Amino acid sequence: MILKKLGYYKELSYGDASDPSIMDHIHHKIENKKELCNYLRSGHILAACGGVVHDVINPDKGIIGSPDTFTDGTWIWQADLSYYVEEYDLDLGNDFIDHIKSLEWHVPQDIDIDYDNIEVI
Numbered sequence: 852m853i854l855k856k857l858g859y860y861k862e863l864s865y866g867d868a869s870d871p872s873i874m875d876h877i878h879h880k881i882e883n884k885k886e887l888c889n890y891l892r893s894g895h896i897l898a899a900c901g902g903v904v905h906d907v908i909n910p911d912k913g914i915i916g917s918p919d920t921f922t923d924g925t926w927i928w929q930a931d932l933s934y935y936v937e938e939y940d941l942d943l944g945n946d947f948i949d950h951i952k953s954l955e956w957h958v959p960q961d962i963d964i965d966y967d968n969i970e971v972i
Contacts, residue, residue, distance in 0.1 A: 894921030
């Protein structure tokens with residue numbers, strides 16, 4: 852199973868130095884923001900993780916969620932991604948938006964997750 856990374860930025864705990872900066876992708880006009888955030892929150896849990904994550908743009912906001920990982924069978928993202936879309940108008944790119952529009956804003960319910968054979972690109 853090959854999953855495409857979504858929303859991995861170098862400032863986030865799960866990002867690395869080769870990932871883009873989140874600061875270059877915020878404050879964009881986000882159409883269908885409610886539907887987009889609902890989609891992100893409705894993903895299948897790929898990994899439930901203990902702990903908390905904090906806002907990396909404004910640390911004074913404190914805890915924003917958990918470090919869980921979600922998927923829709925095509926993309927992989929972290930639970931805090933919807934927070935950044937909602938709070939900072941984080942642009943997720945046309946490839947992902949076109950994908951979820953084609954699914955009419957609903958995460959597929961019948962995906963087969965092969966936990967022993969996941970490759971993230």
